[in-house]
Amino acid sequence: MTALENEERTPGTGEPLVVLDKVDKWFGQLHVLRDINLTVHRGEVVVVIGPSGSGKSTLCRAINRLETIDKGTITLDGQPLPQEGKELANLRAEVGMVFQSFNLFAHKTILENVTLGPIKVRKKPKAEAEARAHELLDRVGIGHQAAKYPAQLSGGQQQRVAIARALAMEPKVMLFDEPTSALDPEMIKEVLDVMVDLAERGMTMVVVTHEMGFARTAADRVLFMADGQVVEENTPEQFFTNPQSDRAKDFLGKILKH
Amino acid sequence: MDVVLDNASAVALAFGYTLSLFVVAGVLSGIFGTLLAAMRVGPVAVLSRAAAIYVTLVRNTPLLIVIIFFRFAGPKIGLTWSFVDISIGDLNLNNLYAACVVGLTVYTTAFVCEALRSGVNAVDLGQAEAARAIGLPFSGVMREVVLPQAMRASVPPLASVQIAMLKNTTVCGVLGVLEAFARMKGLTNDYASSRTEIFVAFALIFVVLVEVLSFASARLERRWRVA
Numbered sequence: 298m299t300a301l302e303n304e305e306r307t308p309g310t311g312e313p314l315v316v317l318d319k320v321d322k323w324f325g326q327l328h329v330l331r332d333i334n335l336t337v338h339r340g341e342v343v344v345v346i347g348p349s350g351s352g353k354s355t356l357c358r359a360i361n362r363l364e365t366i367d368k369g370t371i372t373l374d375g376q377p378l379p380q381e382g383k384e385l386a387n388l389r390a391e392v393g394m395v396f397q398s399f400n401l402f403a404h405k406t407i408l409e410n411v412t413l414g415p416i417k418v419r420k421k422p423k424a425e426a427e428a429r430a431h432e433l434l435d436r437v438g439i440g441h442q443a444a445k446y447p448a449q450l451s452g453g454q455q456q457r458v459a460i461a462r463a464l465a466m467e468p469k470v471m472l473f474d475e476p477t478s479a480l481d482p483e484m485i486k487e488v489l490d491v492m493v494d495l496a497e498r499g500m501t502m503v504v505v506t507h508e509m510g511f512a513r514t515a516a517d518r519v520l521f522m523a524d525g526q527v528v529e530e531n532t533p534e535q536f537f538t539n540p541q542s543d544r545a546k547d548f549l550g551k552i553l554k555h
Numbered sequence: 556m557d558v559v560l561d562n563a564s565a566v567a568l569a570f571g572y573t574l575s576l577f578v579v580a581g582v583l584s585g586i587f588g589t590l591l592a593a594m595r596v597g598p599v600a601v602l603s604r605a606a607a608i609y610v611t612l613v614r615n616t617p618l619l620i621v622i623i624f625f626r627f628a629g630p631k632i633g634l635t636w637s638f639v640d641i642s643i644g645d646l647n648l649n650n651l652y653a654a655c656v657v658g659l660t661v662y663t664t665a666f667v668c669e670a671l672r673s674g675v676n677a678v679d680l681g682q683a684e685a686a687r688a689i690g691l692p693f694s695g696v697m698r699e700v701v702l703p704q705a706m707r708a709s710v711p712p713l714a715s716v717q718i719a720m721l722k723n724t725t726v727c728g729v730l731g732v733l734e735a736f737a738r739m740k741g742l743t744n745d746y747a748s749s750r751t752e753i754f755v756a757f758a759l760i761f762v763v764l765v766e767v768l769s770f771a772s773a774r775l776e777r778r779w780r781v782a
Contacts, residue, residue, distance in 0.1 A: 361688060363684055363687065363688065381598060382692075383692055386687070386690050386691060386692040386695075387690060388690075389687060389688055389689070389690045390689065390690025391690075392688070393688075394685070394688035396681060396684070396685060396688075398679075398681050400679070400681035400682060400684060400685035401685070402682060402685065402686070402699075402700050403679075403682065403704060404700075404703050404704050404707070413689065413691075413699060414689035414690060414691070417691060417695055417699060418689060418690040418691060418695070459685075462685075462689065463688075463689070466689055466690065
């Protein structure tokens with residue numbers, strides 16, 4: 298697959314893939330998600346930004362039900378999220394997730410990390426899964442380290458492996474929960490490059506991040522969250538140059554100053 | 556020392572019983588303890604509760620009571636184990652032996668469960684989340700990701716549990732299995748003047764056996780540390 302194949306893609310006009318309808322969630326007394334309505338279309342890249350504690354990570358994790366919600370519905374490709382069990386596992390296989398702390402399987406090699414899902418969940422033959430894993434590892438630039446263990450890789454390398462691991466499942470949508478927040482500055486770029494490439498290939502992505510540069514280059518839409526609410530929603534261009542709400546102006550004023 | 560050496564074959568046979576009790580109950584408690592730990596940390600509330608009750612009930616009961624239960628109360632409720640009658644060389648594994656194995660297994664299973672649970676708790680939550688995120692069901696999350704790592708973290712406490720079990724096999728001497736302790740008691744009765752030597756000799760053999768276990772555990776720990 299090359300970027301060219303996706304040339305005719307018009308962002309955000311594909312059919313709805315992830316739909317959150319009137320979603321509420323509480324952590325005890327704390328109302329972390331307030332009446333969230335969000336539709337992510339096929340091929341769209343949605344970047345969620347906002348101050349810490351705004352509920353953006355919770356929103357991201359709710360989409361594959363790593364967090365349960367208290368009210369409202371979430372549907373994926375027209376199918377409501379099932380309860381815990383076999384069906385939920387099947388659904389999660391369709392959703393790639395990249396975590397802030399990488400969460401590579403510490404006792405497995407890089408190659409095994411990438412092939413575990415395809416072999417155990419997708420029931421692919423081992424040789425086929427390994428061939429595909431090598432392809433993906435090459436694509437994220439880790440091809441020659443396939444036999445190592447996660448602890449032997451740098452943070453940036455681990456995160457790229459984590460992306461390859463998620464891609465190996467051929468997900469319909471990829472969720473990124475602050476993928477670069479635990480990385481040194483020079484490693485951030487190598488991970489963002491992989492993500493930009495992914496976006497250009499037409500992957501549907503929901504990205505929680507503080508990387509404004511990535512939002513500007515890759516996002517079709519920026520969602521600004523504060524206090525559990527979606528305060529503002531716009532194209533990156535509009536959002537960064539002409540924020541509407543005071544909350545967003547305040548936030549951008551703080552982060553863009555340095 | 557002469558007394559022990561003169562009775563070397565009897566002593567060896569006694570430790571044969573000790574070791575066979577240890578190996579059989581060790582393997583069985585390893586299997587059941589793993590299942591119990593999976594129940595304990597699993598998402599099904601009823602199973603988790605049942606496992607917790609088992610641990611509380613068994614861990615809080617003295618081993619002697621557990622074994623005596625299976626030896627004397629067991630037959631009254633149909634647990635006679637009379638079908639067990641195996642001879643391996645001079646070892647004769649009968650129903651008394653079986654009752655002891657069951658008692659040791661039931662008892663040690665609770666400790667294995669807790670040792671594994673401590674290992675599971677030592678595994679970063681993100682590992683299980685990542686495993687769920689690629690679509691593994693609970694059993695797969697446990698089997699492929701959590702338990703292998705929990706096993707590593709559990710090696711030291713599991714070794715302690717099994718070392719304790721090796722020494723706990725001496726309780727079976729009271730119940731008609733002619734293992735090390737029973738043999739020692741027999742020898743001290745027969746050779747009253749050499750009691751100290753007999754005690755020391757048996758203690759030393761146990762020290763050596765436990766040391767072998769400790770060594771194996773340390774090796775395992777080092778081998779698995781790589782990842």
